[in-house]
Amino acid sequence: MYVIKVKGVAKIPDYVQLRDEKFTLLxxxxxxxxxxxxxxxxxxxxxxxxxxxxxxxxxxxxxxxxI
Incomplete structure (x- = not known):
């Protein structure tokens, strides 16, 4: 599993992406x-x-x- 933290801008908050081995969004x-x-x-x-x-x-x- 992969984790990526994405920076929000202005009113959009910071997000986290969890992806599997094929990089499909979980x-x-x-x-x-x-x-x-x-x-x-x-x-x-x-x-x-x-x-x-x-x-x-x-x-x-x-x-x-x-994990």
Whole structure:
């Protein structure tokens, strides 16, 4: 799984994208509201781990997660 942090502009907030090995979009959620989306795709138990990585991830960088 890959994670990408996307910088928002003006009134558009920052977002996170989660993508699979084929780079298909699995989830797209606001940085400040990950709970419902991660629960919906079955990663609620990994939410703290994912958000700690996202917090330190620079905007626009792609990072491979081992989940």
């Amino acid at each position: 989830a797209y959620f606001r940085v400040d509201r990950p709970d419902k989306t991660l629960d919906k795709i079955g990663l609620a138990d990994k939410a703290d781990y994912i958000m700690n990585i996202v917090k330190d991830l620079p905007f626009g960088q792609i990072l491979k997660l081992e």
